[in-house]
Amino acid sequence: xxxxxxxxxxxxxxxxxxxxxxxxxxxxxxxxxxxxxxxxxxxxxxxxxxxxxxxxxxxxxxxxxxxxxxxxxxxxxxxxxxxxxxxxxxxxxxxxxxxxxxxxxxxxxxxxxxxxxxxxxxxxxxxxxxxxxxxxxxxxxxxxxxxxxxxxxxxxxxxxxxxxxxxxxxxxxxxxxxxxxxxxxxxxxxxxxxxxxxxxxxxxxxxxxxxxxxxxxxxxxxxxxxxxxxxxxxxxxxxxxxxxxxxxxxxxxxxxxxxxxxxxxxxxxxxx
Amino acid sequence: xxxxxxxxxxxxxxxxxxxxxxxxxxxxxxxxxxxxxxxxxxxxxxxxxxxxxxxxxxxxxxxxxxxxxxxxxxxxxxxxxxxxxxxxxxxxxxxxxxxxxxxxxxxxxxxxxxxxxxxxxxxxxxxxxxxxxxxxxxxxxxxxxxxxxxxxxxxxxxxxxxxxxxxxxxxxxxxxxxxxxxxxxxxxxxxxxxxxxxxxxxxxxxxxxxxxxxxxxxxxxxxxxxxxxxxxxxxxxxxxxxxxxxxxxxxxxxxxxxxxxxxxxxxxxxxxxxxxxxxxxxxxxxxxxxxxxxxxxxxxxxxxxxxxxxxxxxxxxxxxxxxxxxxxxxxxxxxxx
Numbered sequence: 001x002x003x004x005x006x007x008x009x010x011x012x013x014x015x016x017x018x019x020x021x022x023x024x025x026x027x028x029x030x031x032x033x034x035x036x037x038x039x040x041x042x043x044x045x046x047x048x049x050x051x052x053x054x055x056x057x058x059x060x061x062x063x064x065x066x067x068x069x070x071x072x073x074x075x076x077x078x079x080x081x082x083x084x085x086x087x088x089x090x091x092x093x094x095x096x097x098x099x100x101x102x103x104x105x106x107x108x109x110x111x112x113x114x115x116x117x118x119x120x121x122x123x124x125x126x127x128x129x130x131x132x133x134x135x136x137x138x139x140x141x142x143x144x145x146x147x148x149x150x151x152x153x154x155x156x157x158x159x160x161x162x163x164x165x166x167x168x169x170x171x172x173x174x175x176x177x178x179x180x181x182x183x184x185x186x187x188x189x190x191x192x193x194x195x196x197x198x199x200x201x202x203x204x205x206x207x208x209x210x211x212x213x214x215x216x217x218x219x220x221x222x223x224x225x226x227x228x229x230x231x232x233x234x235x236x237x238x239x240x241x242x243x244x245x246x247x248x249x250x251x252x253x254x255x256x257x258x259x260x261x262x263x264x265x266x267x268x269x270x271x272x
Numbered sequence: 273x274x275x276x277x278x279x280x281x282x283x284x285x286x287x288x289x290x291x292x293x294x295x296x297x298x299x300x301x302x303x304x305x306x307x308x309x310x311x312x313x314x315x316x317x318x319x320x321x322x323x324x325x326x327x328x329x330x331x332x333x334x335x336x337x338x339x340x341x342x343x344x345x346x347x348x349x350x351x352x353x354x355x356x357x358x359x360x361x362x363x364x365x366x367x368x369x370x371x372x373x374x375x376x377x378x379x380x381x382x383x384x385x386x387x388x389x390x391x392x393x394x395x396x397x398x399x400x401x402x403x404x405x406x407x408x409x410x411x412x413x414x415x416x417x418x419x420x421x422x423x424x425x426x427x428x429x430x431x432x433x434x435x436x437x438x439x440x441x442x443x444x445x446x447x448x449x450x451x452x453x454x455x456x457x458x459x460x461x462x463x464x465x466x467x468x469x470x471x472x473x474x475x476x477x478x479x480x481x482x483x484x485x486x487x488x489x490x491x492x493x494x495x496x497x498x499x500x501x502x503x504x505x506x507x508x509x510x511x512x513x514x515x516x517x518x519x520x521x522x523x524x525x526x527x528x529x530x531x532x533x534x535x536x537x538x539x540x541x542x543x544x545x546x547x548x549x550x551x552x553x554x555x556x557x558x559x560x561x562x563x564x565x566x567x568x569x570x571x572x573x574x575x576x577x578x579x580x581x582x583x584x585x586x587x588x589x590x591x592x593x594x595x596x597x598x599x600x601x602x603x604x605x606x607x608x609x
Contacts, residue, residue, distance in 0.1 A: 066365050090358055
């Protein structure tokens with residue numbers, strides 16, 4: 001009985017067989033990751049709809065949620081097409097499990113107070129702005145097209161959230177403290193944004209993907225400027241959380257999906 | 273208390289936020305000029321002279337309308353994170369955002385009458401101002417989102433179409449834009465209900481259940497019967513309102529029954545039947561006691577809706593304070609430079 005608890009063979013770390021992706025699998029994974037970022041972030045933002053700190057800001061945040069939901073839909077349509085297994089964009093959004101989502105850990109973090117929502121959004125907008133600006137030069141015409149359209153929208157998002165960072169940081173004592181707390185809490189999820197996977201490497205060689213190291217330099221510069229203007233600091237602890245590239249998430253994602261997916265899973269063959 | 277008296281009480285209560293100015297600004301000559309203007313179907317603009325009661329009535333009506341849009345975001349917003357397809361999610365999110373936009377135009381239109389948004393919001397948050405009672409009903413299933421778009425927005429449009437020709441210019445112009453978006457919402461709601469009514473057995477049941485729950489509250493949206501509607505007479509005299517509650521309710525029923533038949537759903541009214549003579553449907557009596565209960569604060573979600581609005585406003589206080597503090601600092605710096 002107890003023998004069952006003892007591993008027969010000791011596990012050797014990194015003993016997993018190397019998976020060699022082909023270009024199609026890489027493109028599917030890459031596109032899915034981008035789509036998931038926008039989908040999950042939109043899901044979080046839309047929790048604010050009707051509950052924003054004042055009407056104009058409620059509308060602005062909902063607008064961002066709508067823009068990125070649109071991006072996500074286009075990307076999921078393309079992912080489904082690349083995969084070529086007859087799945088639709090809705091199948092990909094509503095019928096994948098927790099370990100099959102590749103969004104970055106940052107976007108699934110709870111909204112918290114408005115400072116946390118804005119900090120999360122600003123970090124992501126800055127990433128998306130530089131990322132999609134580059135991706136609009138991709139040799140993959142579909143990704144380049146989606147990216148070019150997205151950059152126009154993200155330009156506004158980044159301006160909006162960066163200006164709120166400054167208002168909070170250089171506003172009242174309370175708003176300053178709230179923003180500093182939000183940054184301290186979220187900073188550990190920003191490292192993962194720039195992590196290159198096998199899919200990234202394969203597609204970078206093909207001129208399809210973006211070099212995240214280059215995006216990182218621009219992101220760091222923009223965020224450093226915002227933090228300085230806002231009179232807040234990045235935390236001293238630079239330890240970064242990771243895992244989403246392998247579909248390993250924080251505990252929050254399961255709840256997001258449970259809520260988002262329940263209806264199509266409850267009535268499986270229904271059309272909506 | 274007779275129902276009639278109760279309505280008077282409620283509406284008097286609703287108007288309480290505005291200082292009673294009965295007879296305070298009477299000017300027979302100006303009133304003559306004003307009446308003539310209305311007779312010629314000319315728009316009244318913010319800088320024009322207007323009777324105090326006209327102004328008061330408009331502030332009450334436009335602000336109630338604005339509050340209804342904002343509170344109306346809540347029952348629909350309730351389903352955004354659970355919308356069952358990407359398209360449905362986009363449509364719903366855009367719709368709820370539109371409602372917020374309508375709130376914004378309407379608050380702005382009300383402000384042209386000399387009242388601030390803060391005052392109006394304060395009246396909402398303290399329970400002095402009302403909003404459409406329909407939003408005090410819960411959205412229990414996804415089918416409710418279709419039903420709200422199809423029935424509730426459909427009923428709202430009946431009222432709003434005539435408000436495009438209302439006598440007060442800023443309100444009329446806001447309504448033109450609002451109506452365009454609302455009729456789009458109604459079509460989207462109907463499309464959503466179609467998916468359910470022609471879908472799986474579970475979806476059909478969901479659609480029928482939603483119709484059962486929303487039908488009567490929707491009919492009550494047109495307000496009390498004409499005999500019991502104290503504010504209607506002035507509204508019609510001033511050309512703010514151009515058709516009566518009962519006329520609008522009848523038109524809505526006549527228009528909606530064929531849609532329900534097409535969907536293969538059943539109207540939850542045993543008294544409903546076609547009346548050849550009046551070229552319209554006869555229908556049962558709504559439960560006016562329920563209407564009174566909801567309008568007086570005892571509907572299923574009155575407390576939750578108001579609390580959600582108050583919480584959002586209070587929770588946003590530090591955000592607004594930060595924005596103001598930052599703007600002040602910037603102005604000071606510019607001044608110093």
